[in-house]
Amino acid sequence: MSQNKAKSKTGQLDEPELAPLLKLSGITKSFPGILANDAIDLTVKQGEIHALLGENGAGKSTLVKIIYGLLKPDAGTFEWEEVVLSLSNPAQARSLGIGMVFQHFSLFEALTVCENIAIADDQKLNLKTIALRIKEVSDKYGLPIDPDRYVHSLSVGEKQRIEILRCLLQKPKLLILDEPTSVLTPQEALNLFATLENLASSGCAILYISHKLAEVKSLCGTATILRNGAVVATCNPKLETAKTMAELMIGAKLHNIKRPKKSGSHDNRVQINKLNLKSNDPFGMDLENISFDIQKGEVVGIAGVAGNGQTELMAALSGEVIQTGSHETIFFDGVGVSTMRVAERRAMGAGFVPEERYGHAAIKEMSLKDNALLTTSQKLNLIKKGFLQSNEICDLTHKIISDFDVRTTGLEMETGNLSGGNLQKFILGREILQNPRILIVSQPTWGVDAGAAVFLRKSLLDLAARGCAILIISQDLDEIFEICDRIAVLYQGTLSPLINTESASVDQIGLLMGGKTTE
Amino acid sequence: MSQIFQFFPKFVLEPRLEVSGKWVILSPIIAIILTLFSGVIIFSLLGKDPFLALYTFFVQPLTTMFGITELLVKATPLVLIGVGLAIGFKANVWNIGAEGQFTMGAVFGGGTALLCQHTESILVLPLVLVLGTLGGLFWGAIPAFLKTRFNANEILTSLMLSYVAVLCLSYLVHGPWRDPAGFNFPESQIFSDYAMLPILIENSRLNLGTMFAILVVLVAWILMTRTIIGFQLRVVGLAPTAAQYAGFKQSGLIWLSFLISGGLAGLAGIAEVSGTIGQLLPSVSPGYGFTAIIVAFLGRLHPVGVLFAGLIMALSYIGGENAQIEIGLPAAVTGLFQGILLFFLLACDVLVRYRLSHRSVLASERRE
Numbered sequence: 001m002s003q004n005k006a007k008s009k010t011g012q013l014d015e016p017e018l019a020p021l022l023k024l025s026g027i028t029k030s031f032p033g034i035l036a037n038d039a040i041d042l043t044v045k046q047g048e049i050h051a052l053l054g055e056n057g058a059g060k061s062t063l064v065k066i067i068y069g070l071l072k073p074d075a076g077t078f079e080w081e082e083v084v085l086s087l088s089n090p091a092q093a094r095s096l097g098i099g100m101v102f103q104h105f106s107l108f109e110a111l112t113v114c115e116n117i118a119i120a121d122d123q124k125l126n127l128k129t130i131a132l133r134i135k136e137v138s139d140k141y142g143l144p145i146d147p148d149r150y151v152h153s154l155s156v157g158e159k160q161r162i163e164i165l166r167c168l169l170q171k172p173k174l175l176i177l178d179e180p181t182s183v184l185t186p187q188e189a190l191n192l193f194a195t196l197e198n199l200a201s202s203g204c205a206i207l208y209i210s211h212k213l214a215e216v217k218s219l220c221g222t223a224t225i226l227r228n229g230a231v232v233a234t235c236n237p238k239l240e241t242a243k244t245m246a247e248l249m250i251g252a253k254l255h256n257i258k259r260p261k262k263s264g265s266h267d268n269r270v271q272i273n274k275l276n277l278k279s280n281d282p283f284g285m286d287l288e289n290i291s292f293d294i295q296k297g298e299v300v301g302i303a304g305v306a307g308n309g310q311t312e313l314m315a316a317l318s319g320e321v322i323q324t325g326s327h328e329t330i331f332f333d334g335v336g337v338s339t340m341r342v343a344e345r346r347a348m349g350a351g352f353v354p355e356e357r358y359g360h361a362a363i364k365e366m367s368l369k370d371n372a373l374l375t376t377s378q379k380l381n382l383i384k385k386g387f388l389q390s391n392e393i394c395d396l397t398h399k400i401i402s403d404f405d406v407r408t409t410g411l412e413m414e415t416g417n418l419s420g421g422n423l424q425k426f427i428l429g430r431e432i433l434q435n436p437r438i439l440i441v442s443q444p445t446w447g448v449d450a451g452a453a454v455f456l457r458k459s460l461l462d463l464a465a466r467g468c469a470i471l472i473i474s475q476d477l478d479e480i481f482e483i484c485d486r487i488a489v490l491y492q493g494t495l496s497p498l499i500n501t502e503s504a505s506v507d508q509i510g511l512l513m514g515g516k517t518t519e
Numbered sequence: 520m521s522q523i524f525q526f527f528p529k530f531v532l533e534p535r536l537e538v539s540g541k542w543v544i545l546s547p548i549i550a551i552i553l554t555l556f557s558g559v560i561i562f563s564l565l566g567k568d569p570f571l572a573l574y575t576f577f578v579q580p581l582t583t584m585f586g587i588t589e590l591l592v593k594a595t596p597l598v599l600i601g602v603g604l605a606i607g608f609k610a611n612v613w614n615i616g617a618e619g620q621f622t623m624g625a626v627f628g629g630g631t632a633l634l635c636q637h638t639e640s641i642l643v644l645p646l647v648l649v650l651g652t653l654g655g656l657f658w659g660a661i662p663a664f665l666k667t668r669f670n671a672n673e674i675l676t677s678l679m680l681s682y683v684a685v686l687c688l689s690y691l692v693h694g695p696w697r698d699p700a701g702f703n704f705p706e707s708q709i710f711s712d713y714a715m716l717p718i719l720i721e722n723s724r725l726n727l728g729t730m731f732a733i734l735v736v737l738v739a740w741i742l743m744t745r746t747i748i749g750f751q752l753r754v755v756g757l758a759p760t761a762a763q764y765a766g767f768k769q770s771g772l773i774w775l776s777f778l779i780s781g782g783l784a785g786l787a788g789i790a791e792v793s794g795t796i797g798q799l800l801p802s803v804s805p806g807y808g809f810t811a812i813i814v815a816f817l818g819r820l821h822p823v824g825v826l827f828a829g830l831i832m833a834l835s836y837i838g839g840e841n842a843q844i845e846i847g848l849p850a851a852v853t854g855l856f857q858g859i860l861l862f863f864l865l866a867c868d869v870l871v872r873y874r875l876s877h878r879s880v881l882a883s884e885r886r887e
Contacts (some may be wrong), residue, residue: 343766363758
């Protein structure tokens with residue numbers, strides 16, 4: 001673990017007139033194999049918007065779970081309004097005035113807004129009173145929502161409003177938000193920021209967890225930066241540049257990657273014509289009239305907020321869900337593949353990397369060798385007469401590990417022990433080494449550390465340079481703009497026309513993500 | 520995450536970083552030791568000398584050649600069925616109806632033997648064995664069809680079909696297949712020598728069926744570890760979504776699991792009637808099909824493990840009989856022992872994925 005616990009104090013932070021609302025000192029928490037929090041000190045004052053910055057795995061989530069009473073620290077003290085306490089559960093945290101909005105919502109889709117809030121209500125109010133209070137609080141903070149709407153009919157941004165309202169009804173003194181903008185369009189994010197500023201000015205402190213530097217810079221007055229479980233700096237983000245904060249977060253210099261200019265060759269590798277697909281999941285998204293194409297050597301990006309049909313599109317393209325319609329809608333290399341199963345599509349030279357890594361793209365409980373074999377078994381001479389060719393499988397695994405810089409302890413290592421970044425390098429490496437003609441990747445760098453993300457994007461661009469047609473389904477707009485030649489937006493199961501990246505703006509894509517066009 | 524389970528304030532169960540290979544082996548051994556320890560307590564409470572009782576139960580049967588051959592005779596069906604079940608369980612296919620597939624093996628094979636009662640040909644025995652295996656296969660195919668076609672829960676269908684199979688056999692030996700010269704006893708005729716499995720050791724009941732069991736263990740071991748089929752079965756059991764992503768045919772793997780486990784249970788059934796019993800009776804199994812479930816888990820779903828587990832369970836049967844005769848222990852003690860063993864085995868399994876650590880020790884480790 002890092003010995004670097006130097007705390008550089010930049011900016012003017014000390015305002016003696018305000019007593020700290022929350023003061024953590026020396027908070028330490030370890031899980032088997034990792035020290036998630038290493039002697040963390042954190043002070044949050046009344047009415048401030050305090051950012052907790054750090055990469056995935058830096059220990060932000062562990063720290064806020066400790067503040068919210070979900071985890072107990074191994075060591076350190078927790079002071080709330082200058083009283084030392086030990087929280088035993090979230091209900092106690094809520095009674096103190098701590099509210100938390102999680103990244104993943106816990107809402108019942110089949111219930112109304114009001115019912116969802118009533119379920120989690122510690123005060124056990126009746127539905128009418130709650131509906132009134134929702135109206136009152138939502139008017140006050142600019143969070144418009146109809147208490148009688150069913151949750152499944154709401155957008156992601158509206159669902160997040162329920163979670164925020166749920167906290168606000170408890171009249172919190174401290175509101176914790178975990179990556180709140182990761183599911184929002186840029187415009188929805190601006191609305192959220194206005195609400196948060198309004199809240200802060202009424203005296204509520206906000207602990208804002210993020211790795212997006214631009215929004216932290218515009219919103220927060222103080223930032224505590226974590227790396228490898230320890231505080232590396234506390235600063236005023238308004239006085240820092242995004243680059244200096246990024247380097248503090250990552251602990252290394254960042255290199256930009258360059259997208260090569262396309263030659264404009266026309267070789268239709270993927271053609272989708274009016275794809276319609278009904279989702280099996282009652283709360284899933286039906287795909288409607290989806291059409292696009294990918295040329296040889298091209299990277300096409302599909303942006304959009306999660307839950308707008310990405311899972312369904314991925315399953316339809318990979319063949320994990322087969323459409324029942326009569327006419328061909330999916331063409332690989334000019335051949336209709338709509339009724340082909342996964343294995344047949346793979347045999348045509350297609351590779352797939354689904355969003356979910358464990359349990360879908362790889363198997364936690366199996367060794368790296370077994371996972372290398374998972375999608376390669378039909379190819380690469382790994383099987384003769386039904387028998388596994390152990391030497392060839394070992395060679396392939398070695399090659400994935402060395403070519404894609406996967407940090408492991410050996411081929412027999414249980415795959416569940418790989419970090420997020422190493423696991424994704426392994427999975428992408430496995431697909432790339434099969435020399436795909438078509439590669440379809442969902443969320444290539446989600447939850448991956450910055451260094452690995454750069455490596456993965458570079459690998460994808462190299463593959464495209466060798467002629468592969470690549471489709472990237474991603475929620476990360478920065479990533480899409482960085483590596484894609486053309487961009488389309490998936491909204492409510494329909495796909496916008498493809499736009500050349502050079503002529504697209506973040507605003508335009510952001511509006512499309514919210515279902516609006518620029519006109 | 521680490522707060523999954525706490526029993527004493529000072530001790531916690533912590534998830535291990537990787538499955539402990541040492542504990543995979545140690546856990547069944549500890550379970551056996553704890554079972555023996557419980558045995559001491561139970562025998563004492565029954566007013567018997569606990570060490571004499573344990574000796575009678577677990578050691579004495581192994582002191583004679585006949586005892587050892589009887590052990591192998593009992594272990595044979597358990598191993599044959601257990602290996603098949605273990606393959607299915609690995610693939611998350613829960614065939615609980617091996618008892619029925621075993622019985623159907625006996626019905627089909629035994630029926631063939633009765634049909635060929637007067638045919639004097641060395642081909643009778645292979646025909647009997649093949650038909651017996653097919654009988655089990657057929658009975659296993661029914662839940663496989665219901666599962667893949669209608670998504671019916673295979674635990675219920677296979678279990679219920681067991682009772683159907685047992686009643687079928689009972690009807691046949693009480694009715695159409697009853698030995699006309701059998702004084703109205705519900706038994707079939709004794710099979711002709713051409714339909715019987717050859718005896719391996721003179722004056723014992725040890726027959727060729729035991730060799731089948733050993734062969735099946737080896738083939739299953741190779742199948743599960745060295746072939747693409749075994750790989751696919753393991754993947755579908757651990758992560759069905761990943762199997763779909765990899766392009767493995769799930770319904771095919773469900774069929775395969777049922778056909779293998781049903782076929783092997785059928786083979787065990789016909790080996791039992793044509794090797795050990797020599798005729799059809801209303802009941803041909805003292806619950807082998809169900810005990811084999813314990814055998815499969817005790818053997819860690821590994822074919823070689825199943826071989827050892829089968830021997831241990833067989834010993835509990837033989838030892839139970841011996842203890843009844845020698846020191847008058849109740850017959851229920853056998854079932855009791857099997858239950859205690861499974862209980863401890865499942866309890867010890869926690870230690871494969873978790874380790875017990877002392878709170879204060881942990882805290883000081885973290886400091887470093």
